[in-house]
Amino acid sequence: MSSSSKKPVCIIAIGMAGSGKSTFVHRLSAHLLSKSPPAPPYLLNLDPAVANVPYDPNIDIRDTVDYHEVMKQYNLGPNGGILTSLNLFTTKFDQVLDLVEKRAETVDYVIIDTPGQIEIFTWSASGAIITDAVASALPTVVAYIVDTPRSVAPATFMSNMLYACSILYKTKLPFIVVFNKIDVEPHAFALDWMRDFEVFQESLASHQSTTDDEGAPTYMNSLMNSMSLVLDEFYKHLKSVGVSSVTGDGISEFLGVVEASREEYEKDYLPELARVRAQREATLQKRKEESTARMLADLNVDRARDPNFAAQDRWNPDGEEQEEEDDGGELNIIDRSEDPWPGQYIDLTQPRARETTWPRPA
Numbered sequence: 001m002s003s004s005s006k007k008p009v010c011i012i013a014i015g016m017a018g019s020g021k022s023t024f025v026h027r028l029s030a031h032l033l034s035k036s037p038p039a040p041p042y043l044l045n046l047d048p049a050v051a052n053v054p055y056d057p058n059i060d061i062r063d064t065v066d067y068h069e070v071m072k073q074y075n076l077g078p079n080g081g082i083l084t085s086l087n088l089f090t091t092k093f094d095q096v097l098d099l100v101e102k103r104a105e106t107v108d109y110v111i112i113d114t115p116g117q118i119e120i121f122t123w124s125a126s127g128a129i130i131t132d133a134v135a136s137a138l139p140t141v142v143a144y145i146v147d148t149p150r151s152v153a154p155a156t157f158m159s160n161m162l163y164a165c166s167i168l169y170k171t172k173l174p175f176i177v178v179f180n181k182i183d184v185e186p187h188a189f190a191l192d193w194m195r196d197f198e199v200f201q202e203s204l205a206s207h208q209s210t211t212d213d214e215g216a217p218t219y220m221n222s223l224m225n226s227m228s229l230v231l232d233e234f235y236k237h238l239k240s241v242g243v244s245s246v247t248g249d250g251i252s253e254f255l256g257v258v259e260a261s262r263e264e265y266e267k268d269y270l271p272e273l274a275r276v277r278a279q280r281e282a283t284l285q286k287r288k289e290e291s292t293a294r295m296l297a298d299l300n301v302d303r304a305r306d307p308n309f310a311a312q313d314r315w316n317p318d319g320e321e322q323e324e325e326d327d328g329g330e331l332n333i334i335d336r337s338e339d340p341w342p343g344q345y346i347d348l349t350q351p352r353a354r355e356t357t358w359p360r361p362a
């Protein structure tokens with residue numbers, strides 16, 4: 001795709017289990033559909049273990065990988081099963097990108113719903129590969145969904161923000177903190193805490209269990225106090241918005257912030273991506289040249305030792321074995337919006353099926 005101004009923005013919804021990612025994706029999609037004319041987004045569900053999603057995904061990992069089958073075949077528990085399913089799906093992610101790119105002219109937003117267990121996406125190689133692949137192809141923003149009612153305790157709020165901080169610095173993508181469920185708990189307290197660390201420290205001091213039996217601040221309290229100073233810098237790079245995925249409050253504002261983030265992506269992320277790519281290519285080229293020079297030097301030594309080697313060192317195309325082409329072009333990923341849903345998933349684990357049953361550790 002040439003002009004990034006015409007590209008859809010990709011929104012990756014990440015958040016702790018139960019923060020409301022799927023409901024948020026559903027609400028966002030409903031909001032876009034209710035526009036005049038309707039602007040349906042392109043939806044991807046990457047949670048293989050979810051029983052029901054409240055929206056109709058265009059691409060659903062569950063069509064490609066059977067999470068229960070993966071658990072059985074690889075003798076894994078639920079989290080291992082989700083991670084392995086995501087790994088298997090990632091091996092076909094180029095096909096997903098092709099399907100998304102085909103729709104690039106007709107959609108404004110591509111929305112990715114990630115697995116319930118946050119670390120499966122944020123701390124796995126697959127999550128990083130998917131994020132990098134998408135971010136190289138489309139303007140991408142991370143929507144970090146926070147369960148606002150569950151973050152009213154300063155310690156919980158801080159843990160959540162530390163996690164957000166780690167994702168921001170890992171992905172380096174434009175980042176929007178979405179305070180969800182504001183119909184239950186307005187997010188004004190969070191904004192105050194982020195704006196002024198002294199307000200946070202006051203709340204922390206007045207919260208229960210911040211002093212020990214002798215009235216001295218607990219270790220946790222001191223740690224939180226120091227962390228609030230560290231996070232002060234991080235908050236400056238954040239955009240935040242309060243939404244209710246149930247009532248739809250704040251969704252328009254969220255889309256406004258997404259548009260601003262698109263500019264940030266183009267201004268900051270894209271040049272950095274180009275710089276890193278150029279650097280990687282230059283390093284690769286240098287390594288190639290060094291290794292070619294080493295090989296030629298070795299050849300010269302061999303030829304000097306035994307001139308007959310020179311005659312043997314001729315390439316014989318007839319003797320070359322034809323390598324079998326791998327079937328990487330085979331299409332496994334289903335775009336539900338293009339053809340009628342075929343009604344059966346395609347099991348990526350099949351080529352790897354084996355008889356072995358792995359013993360569980362005692």
Ligand SMILES: Nc1nc2c(ncn2[C@@H]2O[C@H](COP(=O)(O)OP(=O)(O)OP(=O)(O)O)[C@@H](O)[C@H]2O)c(=O)[nH]1
Pocket residue numbers: 015016017018019020021022023024047050115116117180181182183184243244245246247
């Ligand atoms: N009141 C209220 N409830 C919400 C809101 N958003 C989500 N919920 C509820 O929160 C619960 C969890 O929502 P989900 O959308 O399943 O959360 P999730 O993050 O996708 O969950 P996992 O994928 O299992 O981690 C559900 O009961 C939702 O109805 C909201 O804005 N307000």
